[in-house]
Amino acid sequence: MEYIVTDKLQSERNLRSRLIGAALAWGLALMLIVLAAPPAAAQTFKVVYAFTGGADGGGPWGTPLFSGGFIYGTTFHGGSLSSNQAGAVFEFVPIVPLEETLYDFAGQPYDGAAPMSGLITDGFGDFFGTTTQGGFSLRGTIYEISGGSEFVLYNFTGPDGETPEGNLIIDPDGDLYGTTSNGGANDSGSVFALSSGDTFVQLYSFGNNANDGIGPASSLVLQKGVLYGVTTEGGAHGWGTIFSLNIKTKAETVLYSFRGRKDGAIPVGALASDGKGNLYGTTSAGGSGNGTAGNGVVFMLNIASLQYTVVHTFTGLDGSQPLGGLISGQGNFYGTTYAGGAKGYGTVFQLNSAGTLTTLYSFTNGTDGAYPYAGVTLDSSGNLYGAATRGGQHDWGTLFEIVP
Numbered sequence: 001m002e003y004i005v006t007d008k009l010q011s012e013r014n015l016r017s018r019l020i021g022a023a024l025a026w027g028l029a030l031m032l033i034v035l036a037a038p039p040a041a042a043q044t045f046k047v048v049y050a051f052t053g054g055a056d057g058g059g060p061w062g063t064p065l066f067s068g069g070f071i072y073g074t075t076f077h078g079g080s081l082s083s084n085q086a087g088a089v090f091e092f093v094p095i096v097p098l099e100e101t102l103y104d105f106a107g108q109p110y111d112g113a114a115p116m117s118g119l120i121t122d123g124f125g126d127f128f129g130t131t132t133q134g135g136f137s138l139r140g141t142i143y144e145i146s147g148g149s150e151f152v153l154y155n156f157t158g159p160d161g162e163t164p165e166g167n168l169i170i171d172p173d174g175d176l177y178g179t180t181s182n183g184g185a186n187d188s189g190s191v192f193a194l195s196s197g198d199t200f201v202q203l204y205s206f207g208n209n210a211n212d213g214i215g216p217a218s219s220l221v222l223q224k225g226v227l228y229g230v231t232t233e234g235g236a237h238g239w240g241t242i243f244s245l246n247i248k249t250k251a252e253t254v255l256y257s258f259r260g261r262k263d264g265a266i267p268v269g270a271l272a273s274d275g276k277g278n279l280y281g282t283t284s285a286g287g288s289g290n291g292t293a294g295n296g297v298v299f300m301l302n303i304a305s306l307q308y309t310v311v312h313t314f315t316g317l318d319g320s321q322p323l324g325g326l327i328s329g330q331g332n333f334y335g336t337t338y339a340g341g342a343k344g345y346g347t348v349f350q351l352n353s354a355g356t357l358t359t360l361y362s363f364t365n366g367t368d369g370a371y372p373y374a375g376v377t378l379d380s381s382g383n384l385y386g387a388a389t390r391g392g393q394h395d396w397g398t399l400f401e402i403v404p
Helices: 008-020 022-030
Strands: 045-050 065-067 070-075 088-093 098-104 127-131 141-146 149-155 176-180 190-194 200-205 221-223 226-231 241-246 252-257 278-283 297-302 308-313 327-329 332-337 347-351 357-362 376-378 384-388 398-402
Touching: 065 376, 327 376, 332 376, 357 398
Parallel strands: none
Antiparallel strands: 045 398, 065 070, 070 088, 088 098, 127 141, 141 149, 176 190, 190 200, 221 226, 226 241, 241 252, 278 297, 297 308, 327 332, 332 347, 347 357, 376 384, 384 398
């Protein structure tokens, strides 16, 4: 079956290759030559759980969710149905500490498989997410976890989208919004909505013209009836876009087309708002090099003026290939880089309001983990939680905590 993974490393490499193409291959080569950076604040870093790849899952790709004093998330591999390796939903209790599997994906034909996104909650104890594979057509699903049970809310078929990779978002009415990186009318990805009554609407299919963007791989930002997001490819120069989509009219507007130079290239991670009319985000390449070269940038786009500003250019020593998107809190932005840092295995960083970037931790590919694909989340005390896709005691990834 398509969702069965027999070689975890090759599976992850193939999936990442599809997402960001040559940029990732270039970044892996960079790890071999990266120089030592100043030591990070390791005393603030703690591994709270190491995945085994068995019943507890393995290979967490999605950003963890902190809710009600617990951490919730997904793993791309593992689960009690280990012969399927279809992934799992987990709950972690920091105060104990204790990890518990809430659900094991069974895969096609009745269930999803291989979730790359994390979870969101409606605030009433229900959780929602997507899987990149499985379902009736093997093109992914939207699901709900409620009362200890899983319900498939929608099965993607291809023309309506396939391979949803980013987190869902939810509005005050309980309607869900998300993206698919493939499928749609032009097989270039789509934006969709699923109402609280489980009515599915395809809001937009990318690839309608040469410039509207291709392959959105992250979650969206919703402000005043308008969705904002990024595409990893397409646009006027072929290196991705920042776009807006009016929910009511379904009109898509390209706000910025990346040139693949100092401005960055191939944005993968989700945008974040500063609440002042500015969107912040990252690109996985560009900045210090053209196209797939370079370590990526942090950027800001003013929605009203469409002024685009590079806030920080990664050097490799302070991180490379930010893929997980940004989160705002405590007057700062926080994120991860998949590669780079002191040892070349990724970093966690903080960006303050003045645009100064501080590396909070550099991964070593030891028991601490390696290659954090996902972003981080904040608890009510300002502590950061995140997931490393690889490394750890069993090489199936870790959950970590950082006190900035």
